[in-house]
Amino acid sequence: MKQSLNLRLSQHLALTPQLQQSIRLLQLSTVELQQEVEQMLELNPFLEPDEEHLDAAPSQDAAQAGREEAQAAEQQAAQSVPEPGAGESDAPSAERAGERLESVPGPADGAPEAPELRLDAEDWRDGAQSADPAERPEPPEPGEGGDWDEGAATTWQSGGESDDEFDPLSLAHAAQDLRAHLRSQLTGRALSPQDRAAAEAVIDSLDDYGYLPETPEQLAAELSPSSGAEELEALGEALRVGLRLVQSFDPAGVGASCLAECMRLQLLRLPADATRELALALCTPAHLEWLSKRDWKRLGRALQAEEPALRSAQQLVARLDPRPGARFAAQAAQSVVPDVIAQRVGPRWRAVLNPEVLPKLRIHSLYAELLRRSRDGSGLSGQLQEARWFVRNVQQRFETIERVAQAVVERQQAFFSDGELGMRPLVLREIADELGLHESTISRVTTQKYLLTPHGTFELKYFFGSGLATDSGASASSTAVRALIRGMVQQENPASPLSDGEIAVRLAAQGITVARRTVAKYREALRIAPATQRKVV
Numbered sequence: 001m002k003q004s005l006n007l008r009l010s011q012h013l014a015l016t017p018q019l020q021q022s023i024r025l026l027q028l029s030t031v032e033l034q035q036e037v038e039q040m041l042e043l044n045p046f047l048e049p050d051e052e053h054l055d056a057a058p059s060q061d062a063a064q065a066g067r068e069e070a071q072a073a074e075q076q077a078a079q080s081v082p083e084p085g086a087g088e089s090d091a092p093s094a095e096r097a098g099e100r101l102e103s104v105p106g107p108a109d110g111a112p113e114a115p116e117l118r119l120d121a122e123d124w125r126d127g128a129q130s131a132d133p134a135e136r137p138e139p140p141e142p143g144e145g146g147d148w149d150e151g152a153a154t155t156w157q158s159g160g161e162s163d164d165e166f167d168p169l170s171l172a173h174a175a176q177d178l179r180a181h182l183r184s185q186l187t188g189r190a191l192s193p194q195d196r197a198a199a200e201a202v203i204d205s206l207d208d209y210g211y212l213p214e215t216p217e218q219l220a221a222e223l224s225p226s227s228g229a230e231e232l233e234a235l236g237e238a239l240r241v242g243l244r245l246v247q248s249f250d251p252a253g254v255g256a257s258c259l260a261e262c263m264r265l266q267l268l269r270l271p272a273d274a275t276r277e278l279a280l281a282l283c284t285p286a287h288l289e290w291l292s293k294r295d296w297k298r299l300g301r302a303l304q305a306e307e308p309a310l311r312s313a314q315q316l317v318a319r320l321d322p323r324p325g326a327r328f329a330a331q332a333a334q335s336v337v338p339d340v341i342a343q344r345v346g347p348r349w350r351a352v353l354n355p356e357v358l359p360k361l362r363i364h365s366l367y368a369e370l371l372r373r374s375r376d377g378s379g380l381s382g383q384l385q386e387a388r389w390f391v392r393n394v395q396q397r398f399e400t401i402e403r404v405a406q407a408v409v410e411r412q413q414a415f416f417s418d419g420e421l422g423m424r425p426l427v428l429r430e431i432a433d434e435l436g437l438h439e440s441t442i443s444r445v446t447t448q449k450y451l452l453t454p455h456g457t458f459e460l461k462y463f464f465g466s467g468l469a470t471d472s473g474a475s476a477s478s479t480a481v482r483a484l485i486r487g488m489v490q491q492e493n494p495a496s497p498l499s500d501g502e503i504a505v506r507l508a509a510q511g512i513t514v515a516r517r518t519v520a521k522y523r524e525a526l527r528i529a530p531a532t533q534r535k536v537v
Contacts, residue, residue, distance in 0.1 A: 022393040026400060026441070029448035030337055030357045037359045037394070046371075046380075046387040050362040178210060178254070178328035179203050185249045198242030202255065206246075210254040210325025211262070216240045253324040260284055266320045278305055278313040291317070294532050338452035340405040340460075342416055349416045351405035351451070353398055361391050400437075404445040407431050408463050415463070419455050420483035425467030425475045468518075471511040481512060482522045489528055494536040 028036060040047055182203045186196060205219055206212055214222065216239035220232050227235065247255040252269045256262035263283045270276050281303050282291055290298050291314060296307045303310070340351045363384070371380050408431065414422030428442045435442075446460035467475030485503055492498045498506070500519045507514050528534075 018389045018393070021389060022396060023444075025393050025397045027444040027447065030339055030450075033394075033397075034357075034359065037361065040387075040390055041361075044383050044387050044390070046364050046367050046384045047361060047390065048364045050360045178206065178208070178325040181328055182206075182246060182249050182254065191245075194238060195241060195245065198238040199245045200242075202239060202242045202246045206255065206325065208325060208329045209323040210251065210256070212243065212255050212257055215257070216243060251321070251324040251327075253321060258285070259322055260288060262322065262324065263288075263317060263320050266324075267316075270316075275309070275312050275316055278303065278309055279316045282310075282313055282317055292533075294535070336450050336457050338450045338457050339401055340449070341452045342409055342454070344416075349409050349413055351402060351409045353402050354452070358398060359394060361394065363387055363391065400441070401445055401449055403435055404431060404437075404442060405449075405451060405460060407434055408446075408451075408460060412463050416453055416455075421480050423463070423465065423477040423479040423483075425477045426464050427466075428464060469513045471513070476512050478522070481507065481514065482526055484510070484512075485519065485522055486526055486528070489523075489534070492534075494534070497531040497534040499531045 025033065025036065041049065183200065186199060189196075191199070201219070201223060202212065205214060212219075217232070217236045219239055220227075220235040224231065224235060243255055247265055249255075253262040253266040256265055260283045264280060267276055267280050267283065282288065282299070287299060287302065290302075296310055299305070299310055300307060305313075337357055338354050339357055341354050342349050343352055368384060371384055374380075408426070409416075411426055411430070412422075412424060414424065416422075428439045428446075431437075432439045432442050446464065449460045450457050451460055451463075462479075465478045467477055468481055470476050484507065488498060488503055488506060500516045500523065503523075504514055504516045504519045507519070523530075
């Protein structure tokens, strides 16, 4: 075979670093974009925040170049980039020199936790031998807490400060966590050092919900793994004493090992009567499972009780707190800053970008001029071009978001006036065809981007949903159908709740064709219990 050399011309798209950056910026959330902007400001000297609110108008050449690059990015991304679940960047872009960076402060730090306490078996043994058993007070039993609202009171200490030394700002402190709340109840109690140390060891081992996942024996082995059998037995007995003491504290139910024990500890704080005794009998793992299914016949046979008495006991159990320590858990405030705001202009709604999230950047004019006059600036010219690309891609990102949001608002006009019932079916393909973009681009734009509406702040993906057929030949949005199901359940008779089949019949009467299993799927998505569990006598 004879070898030959041929010259052939062909065209193909290359995923340049600029296009890769454009795609990556589009799928970032607002917080992630702000972090990216801050990082670029630190690394690139040609990029600076526009503190003077200068916003140079883009030239026509730059705008045209941005549109050509956006089209190339769209074609290349549709052919070469696999869809990760969020959309591409393909909107027209214009290079703007002036954009100001505004950062969002992070959440406040929580209160510091108390230092960890280690209880050693040898220290316990030595202390127990030296202490007089008659001087060691016996901790109260869990049932001796008195009335339901009479838990162990928190001891307040003034710290010896006078009225003149009192600082009102000292009241503005972080919320007290569970462990600090329990330790405050140890203050003022006449306890031996060993009992106090055991109670603190139990408090340190509680989880955020107030449960003790380990038994006293397991906790003793973890605290002193090198001790012998006798030392571990003595330490385990000390921890059992400390556990009984902690279980007598407020909130009721803290220190339990399981849900059944947690409810029993709370019930023991209530006045004794027949309903409480039956509720105590219900607090076993098997009975609680039957109770969740409203299996009154099986419970009646097991406990020899009538259904009315069981229902009264069930109502008492339902008032208990299954997570007594949850209200003390420190939760950082999480706020969502909308990227787009829906505004009413005349009879219609339109989407406008939120100016608070627009990072305003510009090219450092002095550095750029010095580089232009420099003879040897090959190393810095790349950074200057990178800064220009970044400013252009950030602007392109927000233009794409605004275009997509406006298209969504135009198709969901009824939602802004009527709420969920006005939602219409919408899929990504409709918006992609209307704007001339790829479906993956729409997916990226609508992920972690939020729209502020009169009914709240929603992710753009919320406005997309499948449709159900109606008698008129049109289709109803699944979001609207779920809203109808929620309204029917809220208005039903508690003594005779609607079954999934009855809800399907009522929807059919309104012209919406839906199967019973579809109603069950939507009901479960709304976290609504079945009719058998919603029934109240």
